[in-house]
């Protein structure tokens with residue numbers, strides 16, 4: 237969502253509507269959405285932020301420090317799945333997050349979903365970014381450049397699967413690159 241002010245505005249609003257205090261973010265890059273989250277949660281709020289690359293996080297870190305919100309962030313440099321599995325081993329983590337933002341590799345969205353759903357409380361929100369994949373989800377495969385086809389397929393499968401997931405209410409917001417807002421209902 238790095239270059240999408242409408243998506244950022246929506247996410248900031250959602251964080252405040254649900255009074256999010258404990259959140260998790262998969263895919264940090266330079267920390268644009270992370271900073272937005274840190275600014276939208278209370279001073280004693282916490283964000284578990286996971287990315288395979290600490291170097292890009294460190295590019296944005298001076299801005300996070302300048303904003304006075306670094307103390308809310310627990311940055312973990314790792315593949316996301318082992319971190320999620322470790323969190324789930326601690327029973328206290330289950331249902332303990334108010335909000336999750338998923339914006340990493342698209343081919344793992346389904347794998348993230350099953351884990352994140354256990355971590356977020358009933359009534360909590362999970363946001364998946366890029367679910368329109370620059371509109372390519374509505375195009376025939378031949379019209380899509382080859383380098384975007386695999387991710388397009390993963391996103392289409394993911395979108396289909398969460399659309400019929402009885403554990404969620406969902407709404408695909410057509411802002412930025414498409415943000416699917418999921419509310420855990422059971």
Ligand SMILES: C[S@@+](CC[C@H](N)C(=O)[O-])C[C@H]1O[C@@H](n2cnc3c(N)ncnc32)[C@H](O)[C@@H]1O
Pocket residue numbers: 237238262263264265266267268269270286287288289292314315316317339340341344
């Ligand atoms: C689109 S960027 C995130 C942008 C960020 N959320 C923002 O709005 O500014 C995707 C990030 O996901 C990270 N990533 C990719 N695969 C990952 C994985 N398996 N586990 C954790 N992070 C991953 C990449 O290193 C990259 O920084």
